Amino acid sequence: MHVRTIDPVTATVHLRVLMEDPQSLTGKKDAEVTIKAHKGMNILEACMASGINIEHACGGVCACSTCHVYLEAGAKDVSEATEAEEDRVEEAPGLQRNSRLSCQCELKGDGPVTIRVPSWNRNAVKEDADHHDDH
Numbered sequence: 062m063h064v065r066t067i068d069p070v071t072a073t074v075h076l077r078v079l080m081e082d083p084q085s086l087t088g089k090k091d092a093e094v095t096i097k098a099h100k101g102m103n104i105l106e107a108c109m110a111s112g113i114n115i116e117h118a119c120g121g122v123c124a125c126s127t128c129h130v131y132l133e134a135g136a137k138d139v140s141e142a143t144e145a146e147e148d149r150v151e152e153a154p155g156l157q158r159n160s161r162l163s164c165q166c167e168l169k170g171d172g173p174v175t176i177r178v179p180s181w182n183r184n185a186v187k188e189d190a191d192h193h194d195d196h
């Protein structure tokens with residue numbers, strides 16, 4: 062997946078990211094960070110560009126559900142879910158009314174937008190990564 066870089070001077074969108082397992086997403090302990098992003102980026106892209114490594118098995122093309130996040134606030138500043146996203150997100154574990162696929166959720170306004178990344182987002186990957194040393 063091609064990730065655009067964020068220019069902190071011109072980025073206007075405020076995206077607050079709450080992480081249930083921050084260590085595995087960022088390598089740091091902070092469970093909450095606020096990042097800046099550009100309008101037109103999707104949430105997965107904005108997070109990846111800011112060092113928050115949300116899982117994205119299909120590369121951001123709405124063909125898996127591993128990039129699932131909860132949209133906690135700021136719904137008016139993101140794109141509405143398409144039918145394809147709604148069908149796909151139903152496969153995600155821990156489905157809630159505010160579930161979104163972060164790769165399909167485009168930032169449309171300046172926010173603040175708040176998302177929460179569930180801890181199993183990385184756990185599923187860790188189980189497969191036998192050789193991965195977590196220290």
Ligand code: FES
Binds near residue numbers: 117120121162165
């Ligand atoms: S990365 Fe696969 S659906 Fe978002």
